[in-house]
Amino acid sequence: MKTRQKTIIGIVGILIGLLWLFPFYMIGTNSFKTPKGIFASVLSLPHPVTTDNYVNSFKALSFLGSLTNSLIITICSVLLIILCSSMAAYALQRNKSKLSGALLLLFISSMLIPFQSVMIPLTANFGGVHMLNMWGLMFMYLGFDCSLSIFLYQGTLSSIPIAMDEAAEMEGASRWQIYFKIILPMLSPMTVTVAILNIIAIWNDYLLPSLVLPQVQYTIPLQMFNFFGEYTKQWHLALAGITLSIIPVILFYLFAQKWIIKGVTDGAVK
Amino acid sequence: MKNRSLSFWLFLTPTLVALALVVFIPMLEGLFYSFTNWDGLSFTKMVGFKNYIELLHDKAFGNAFWFTVAFVVVTVILLNVIGLGLALLVTQKFKGSSFLRAVFFMPNMIGGLILGFIWQFIFSQGFDALGSALHVTWLQNWLTNESTGFWGLVIVTVWQMSGYIMIIYIAYLQNIPNEVIEAAEIDGASAWQRFTRITFPMIAPAFTVCMFLTLSNGFKIYDQNLSLTNGGPYNSTQMLAMDIVNTAYNANNFALAEAKAIIFFLIVAAISLVQVFYNRKREVDL
Numbered sequence: 001m002k003t004r005q006k007t008i009i010g011i012v013g014i015l016i017g018l019l020w021l022f023p024f025y026m027i028g029t030n031s032f033k034t035p036k037g038i039f040a041s042v043l044s045l046p047h048p049v050t051t052d053n054y055v056n057s058f059k060a061l062s063f064l065g066s067l068t069n070s071l072i073i074t075i076c077s078v079l080l081i082i083l084c085s086s087m088a089a090y091a092l093q094r095n096k097s098k099l100s101g102a103l104l105l106l107f108i109s110s111m112l113i114p115f116q117s118v119m120i121p122l123t124a125n126f127g128g129v130h131m132l133n134m135w136g137l138m139f140m141y142l143g144f145d146c147s148l149s150i151f152l153y154q155g156t157l158s159s160i161p162i163a164m165d166e167a168a169e170m171e172g173a174s175r176w177q178i179y180f181k182i183i184l185p186m187l188s189p190m191t192v193t194v195a196i197l198n199i200i201a202i203w204n205d206y207l208l209p210s211l212v213l214p215q216v217q218y219t220i221p222l223q224m225f226n227f228f229g230e231y232t233k234q235w236h237l238a239l240a241g242i243t244l245s246i247i248p249v250i251l252f253y254l255f256a257q258k259w260i261i262k263g264v265t266d267g268a269v270k
Numbered sequence: 271m272k273n274r275s276l277s278f279w280l281f282l283t284p285t286l287v288a289l290a291l292v293v294f295i296p297m298l299e300g301l302f303y304s305f306t307n308w309d310g311l312s313f314t315k316m317v318g319f320k321n322y323i324e325l326l327h328d329k330a331f332g333n334a335f336w337f338t339v340a341f342v343v344v345t346v347i348l349l350n351v352i353g354l355g356l357a358l359l360v361t362q363k364f365k366g367s368s369f370l371r372a373v374f375f376m377p378n379m380i381g382g383l384i385l386g387f388i389w390q391f392i393f394s395q396g397f398d399a400l401g402s403a404l405h406v407t408w409l410q411n412w413l414t415n416e417s418t419g420f421w422g423l424v425i426v427t428v429w430q431m432s433g434y435i436m437i438i439y440i441a442y443l444q445n446i447p448n449e450v451i452e453a454a455e456i457d458g459a460s461a462w463q464r465f466t467r468i469t470f471p472m473i474a475p476a477f478t479v480c481m482f483l484t485l486s487n488g489f490k491i492y493d494q495n496l497s498l499t500n501g502g503p504y505n506s507t508q509m510l511a512m513d514i515v516n517t518a519y520n521a522n523n524f525a526l527a528e529a530k531a532i533i534f535f536l537i538v539a540a541i542s543l544v545q546v547f548y549n550r551k552r553e554v555d556l
Contacts, residue, residue, distance in 0.1 A: 006362070006363075006364050009359070009362050009364055010364040010365060010366065012359070013359055013360070013364065013366065013367065013370050014366065014370075016356075016359070016370075017366075017369075017370045017373045017374070020373050020374055020376075020377075020429070020433075021373060023377075023388050023389065023392055023429070026388075026391065026392055026396055027388055027391060030391070030395075038395065041399065042395045042396050042399045043396070043399060043400075084284040084285050084288070085285055087281040087282075087284070087285075088281060088282050088284070088285040088286075090281060091277075091278050091281035091282050092282070095278060103282070103286075106289070107285075107289065110289055110293045110294065112535075112538070112539040112542055112543070113293055113297055113535060113539070114489075114490050114511075114534060114535060114538045115490070116490070116492075116510075116511050116514045116515065116531050116534055117297060117300060117531040117532065117534055117535040118292070118293055118296040118297050118300060118531075119296075119515075119518075119531075120296075120300060120303075120310070120518050120524060120527060120528060120531065121295075121296035121297075121299035121300045121303065121528075122292060122296040124310060124311070125291075125295070125296065125299075139288060139291075139292070140288075140292050142284070142285065142288040142292075143288035143289050143291060143292025143293055144292060144293065146285040146288060146289060147289070150285065175275075175277040175281075176277070179281070200378070200379060203381070204380065204381025204382070204383070204384075205381070206381065206382070206383040206492075206493045206496075207492055207493065207515070211519075221381050221383045221384065221493075224383065224384060224387070225383060225496075225497070228387060228497070235391060235395065238387065238391070239391060242384060242387055242388060245384060246380050246384060249379045249380055250376075250379070252379070253372075253376060253379045257372055260375075260379075261371070261375065261437060264375075264378075264434065264437050265437055265438065265440075265441045268434075268437075268438045268441075268479055268483065269438060269441050269442075269479065
């Protein structure tokens with residue numbers, strides 16, 4: 001009975017899993033078909049197989065350029081968020097006062113404000129000082145994403161004994177030395193969580209970059225949107241483009257799956 | 271680190287400056303502009319509540335509001351039921367359960383914009399082909415009318431987010447001590463009784479988190495909406511976030527868009543606060 005039950009659960013699981021994977025099968029197989037092949041049957045395997053779609057969409061997407069832009073923006077923003085929010089959390093957690101409490105509340109309350117409520121004045125202001133570019137964008141990500149990161153760091157800091165700070169202080173270490181040599185390394189498990197959550201959000205963001213970036217700095221989602229507008233209904237090219245654009249994400253997921261699941265859990269549950 | 275010390279403020283400066291310039295100052299400016307005739311660059315006069323009154327009569331906004339409310343109600347229910355279902359499934363010990371976890375979570379790694387494009391293909395080509403093969407007309411032209419467009423958006427969102435909700439439920443399910451379940455089993459409790467009397471009450475905090483996430487997320491959806499239906503046909507599948515963007519950047523009606531953005535903020539903030547408050551209270555009662 002027990003083993004039979006397990007087999008049934010296993011079969012049900014696999015069926016649901018296949019249902020979940022079906023969209024990937026659809027875009028994967030059709031991206032290797034000719035327009036005629038897609039028209040003839042969307043469900044069958046590609047026959048004949050063509051890789052022209054990939055060559056053409058690689059060019060039309062300026063894939064290497066947009067991949068580089070996405071990488072630069074994501075990596076720099078995430079490093080900035082990690083550094084600045086761990087510093088802020090350190091200052092707030094090690095000084096328990098009314099002021100710190102109020103500042104923490106200020107950070108947390110900013111999470112209630114949806115992006116659409118600030119986007120119009122925000123882009124008008126940054127446009128006024130010529131900061132509608134990737135550097136301005138990184139600074140904006142710091143503003144939008146520091147609150148959750150500070151909140152997460154703050155929780156972890158409370159479990160690092162203050163005696164560590166005091167001992168270092170006795171040895172004559174400055175605040176900055178204590179932070180860089182002791183605190184930041186001890187925060188690294190939480191840093192993984194903060195990094196994962198921000199990488200996923202920033203890499204995939206569309207609306208903010210679309211309002212901020214000039215065309216030469218377009219990221220993958222922005223190129224993808226443009227590409228779709230230009231090649232409406234040329235599904236053979238569009239599907240190859242989609243597949244290309246999700247390959248980096250899938251590779252990252254396969255490589256970092258353990259940390260991603262942990263990061264997402266910590267981020268939501270803490 | 272005392273708050274009169276220099277280092278205290280130096281540690282806080284980058285985030286405080288960013289938060290002020292990116293979130294709070296634009297928010298206050300937006301609130302102010304919503305009472306003016308701002309055109310995105312300058313304004314000539316204060317107009318009082320004119321924009322807010324205009325918004326009440328704005329058909330697009332009303333339609334977007336009710337469309338979004340219906341979408342949120344349906345997705346909150348589906349996401350929590352399916353998310354919990356998947357969590358219960360993969361926490362059974364069988365071969366391949368960790369692989370399945372990875373599969374269910376995968377759509378979350380891909381951005382909403384690209385997910386929308388993927389499903390645009392499936393709805394417009396795959397469903398059409400399936401419909402003509404099976405001679406079922408309701409499978410055809412999914413994205414060209416309001417009600418099937420609505421379900422299209424629901425399907426994309428459920429496919430994307432239920433893996434995320436599953437991960438949160440798993441975290442709480444794993445906290446239930448095994449002995450409690452085993453004891454109930456020995457006492458002769460059926461699987462259903464074990465679920466309703468033990469598992470369900472013990473994961474109550476997970477509901478707080480998941481309800482919060484699915485509710486506030488549902489109201490803010492934009493990317494999937496843009497790439498799946500682009501609000502069409504005739505703006506019938508346009509959600510609140512998209513209506514604000516279009517009012518500002520397509521219709522160039524910046525003052526009205528700001529008024530909509532303020533109302534949007536009030537809705538999202540109120541729901542978040544009420545919901546957290548209510549769930550906290552309920553948890554204490556349990």
